[in-house]
Amino acid sequence: MIAPRVRFAPSPTGYLHIGGARTALFNWLFARRHGGTFVLRIEDTDRERSTQAAVAAILEGMRWLGLDWDEGPGVGGPHGPYFQTERLDVYRAQADRLIAQGKAYACTCTREELDVLRKQAEARKVQFRYPGTCRNRAYDPAQRHVIRLIVPEAGATSFDDLVKGTITTPHDTLQDEVILRGDGMPLYNFGAVVDDVTMEINLVARGDDHVNNTARQILIYQALGYPVPAFAHLPMILGADKTRLSKRHGATNLMSYREMGFLPGALVNYLVRLGWSHGDQEIFTMQELIEHFDWKQVGATAGIFNPDKLLWVNHQWLRALSDDDLARGAVPYFAAAGLPAADDQKLRLIVRQLRERAKSFVEIVQQARYFYAPIQLDEKARQKQLTAEARPFLQAVRDGVAGMDTMELAALERLFAEVAARAGVGLGKVAQPVRVALTGGTASPGIHDVVQILGKSETLARLDAGLALIP
RNA sequence: GGCCCCUUAGUCUAGCGGUUAGGACGUCGCCCUCUCACGGCGAAGACAUGGGUUCGAUUCCCGUAGGGGUCACCA
Numbered sequence: 001m002i003a004p005r006v007r008f009a010p011s012p013t014g015y016l017h018i019g020g021a022r023t024a025l026f027n028w029l030f031a032r033r034h035g036g037t038f039v040l041r042i043e044d045t046d047r048e049r050s051t052q053a054a055v056a057a058i059l060e061g062m063r064w065l066g067l068d069w070d071e072g073p074g075v076g077g078p079h080g081p082y083f084q085t086e087r088l089d090v091y092r093a094q095a096d097r098l099i100a101q102g103k104a105y106a107c108t109c110t111r112e113e114l115d116v117l118r119k120q121a122e123a124r125k126v127q128f129r130y131p132g133t134c135r136n137r138a139y140d141p142a143q144r145h146v147i148r149l150i151v152p153e154a155g156a157t158s159f160d161d162l163v164k165g166t167i168t169t170p171h172d173t174l175q176d177e178v179i180l181r182g183d184g185m186p187l188y189n190f191g192a193v194v195d196d197v198t199m200e201i202n203l204v205a206r207g208d209d210h211v212n213n214t215a216r217q218i219l220i221y222q223a224l225g226y227p228v229p230a231f232a233h234l235p236m237i238l239g240a241d242k243t244r245l246s247k248r249h250g251a252t253n254l255m256s257y258r259e260m261g262f263l264p265g266a267l268v269n270y271l272v273r274l275g276w277s278h279g280d281q282e283i284f285t286m287q288e289l290i291e292h293f294d295w296k297q298v299g300a301t302a303g304i305f306n307p308d309k310l311l312w313v314n315h316q317w318l319r320a321l322s323d324d325d326l327a328r329g330a331v332p333y334f335a336a337a338g339l340p341a342a343d344d345q346k347l348r349l350i351v352r353q354l355r356e357r358a359k360s361f362v363e364i365v366q367q368a369r370y371f372y373a374p375i376q377l378d379e380k381a382r383q384k385q386l387t388a389e390a391r392p393f394l395q396a397v398r399d400g401v402a403g404m405d406t407m408e409l410a411a412l413e414r415l416f417a418e419v420a421a422r423a424g425v426g427l428g429k430v431a432q433p434v435r436v437a438l439t440g441g442t443a444s445p446g447i448h449d450v451v452q453i454l455g456k457s458e459t460l461a462r463l464d465a466g467l468a469l470i471p
Numbered sequence: 472g473g474c475c476c477c478u479u480a481g482u483c484u485a486g487c488g489g490u491u492a493g494g495a496c497g498u499c500g501c502c503c504u505c506u507c508a509c510g511g512c513g514a515a516g517a518c519a520u521g522g523g524u525u526c527g528a529u530u531c532c533c534g535u536a537g538g539g540g541u542c543a544c545c546a
Contacts, residue, residue, distance in 0.1 A: 009546095010546090011545085011546050013545090013546080043546065045545090045546080046545055046546065048545085049545075049546090107544095111543090111544065114543095114544090118543095122472095125472065125473090126472095126473085127472085127473050127474080127542075128542085146544050161476095164475095164476065164477085165476095167475070167476075168475085169474075169475070170474075172474095173473075173474050173475085173542085178543080178544055180544085181544040182544055183544080185544080187543085187544070187545085187546090188545070188546045189546095191546095192546090207540095208475095208476070208477095208539090208540070209539095209540055209541070209546095210540095210541095210546090211475060211476065211540070211541080212474075212475060212476095212540070212541045212542075213541085213546095215475095233476085235476090235477080235539090236539070236540075238538090238539075240481090240482085242538060242539075243538095243539085244539080244540085270483095273483065273484085273495090274483065274484095275483085275484095276484095277483080277484055277485070277494095279485070279494085280484085280485070280493075280494040280495075281494090281495095282483095282484095282494080282495055282496085299483090299484075300476080300477060300478095301476095301477055301478065301539095302476095302477070302538085302539060302540090303482085303483065303484095304481095304482060304483080305482095306481095306482050306483065306496065306497085308482085308496060308497055309482070309483065309495080309496040309497080310496095311496090312495085312496055312497090313496090319509085354508090355509095356507095356508055356509040356510090357507065357508040357509075358508085367507090367508095416505075420505090426505080427504095427505045428504090428505045428506075429505085430505075431505035431506070432505065432506065434505090435505075435506060435507095436506095439506095441506090441507090442506055442507080443506055443507035443508080444506065444507065445506090445507080445508085446505070446506085446507095447505055447506080448505090
């Protein structure tokens, strides 16, 4: 196989969408798999909606996921510039060439005139097609005009999509398409093709909302006289109600998943598995993804975004981290929650306990709150556990801890076991009241670990406070 | 509505003419257990539908239904 040159070409009209991230990812994986080139191009010809902030957000998202680009903003490359608005002369030149060759023409029909025709077509319930009014009109550059490509009336264009198979579009469903706007801006189909040609892209992988653009683009490649690249159209990501994923389904901004405590690798893992598979394997490292990625295994059906599965994947990734990495990764999330956790031994002990219990950094923070802040006593837990019956157990544990110099796990285990044995009750009778006094609730890591992490003085203080609450 | 695409459990999928239709998330049950998790074991749960082709269809073809996409001087 010749080295692939693929690209991701987002419009900077907002943050990096989770679907866009997936498209970028598939392109990136394919490039890395085959030692190809991954190009990042910014399609900013919609000046109304494009912003510099959005460009920055997209680059940030790409970097967070670890999708490095070989050519594009920041890194340059031999086919730049990589912003479409900096390439207007290229489009103009190509359009002029098409006009000179009689393959395109200037059209002076106004939007208003066309709207009238569109309405009429709608009233007659027929598909509107530009009637070709200006096809044979003389080219007068002085008059405001758009440039249209001459599209054949008969026949059809088809191509073999790498994921969807052969797709055929009859030409009578197409029309003389506008390729250059009145203000000189290229339209999407033209800009994308000219750029893909000049950037030597040989495989175009994008969302399947572009399937219907492909025949139009192939016609442009042919008019321009360039080879047509391969195409791969990725199925959309849908929400739980099977409609296109949007804000009402939850976060669609890639970066909000960082805020929610997800690991970029986990998100990548989930996103790839949504529509791609490698046997029964669920968890992949980046390296494994690169090794196994293949368009053949990309499914043709849209996938529903499943937050539960994402969380599960994230958990698998989280628990695979070392104590050090887990602690270091968690620090910013504690800070965001206003908790004074430092990247120290205490945190490492905490995350060691929480890695099996929390599925995201945010959950780690939630479950570790009482290690860094006063307990928030759950009322039901208090009523059930901080009772007269529990008083002697709390007192015995308190006295036992008070008599210990260091919080050794083995010693703590012995203490709890002895208190329970002496009273002839199960360990739970002792551990639960202590747990409520120490954590405020009934769910936590093992009680010995909790005591050890809290340390002697804090444990005593909380036990005393708990004892004081017993009526 | 026209055109294009899609259709295995609630969800992601394996399957590539002959399988007790496999795995994963989620759900439920049991075990482990100081709670919560983790882990282990187990359960329920799918080939949209009607015709073909074939000795035999989840698998190939056609229709129907359902879903998605797209019909701009947006991308």
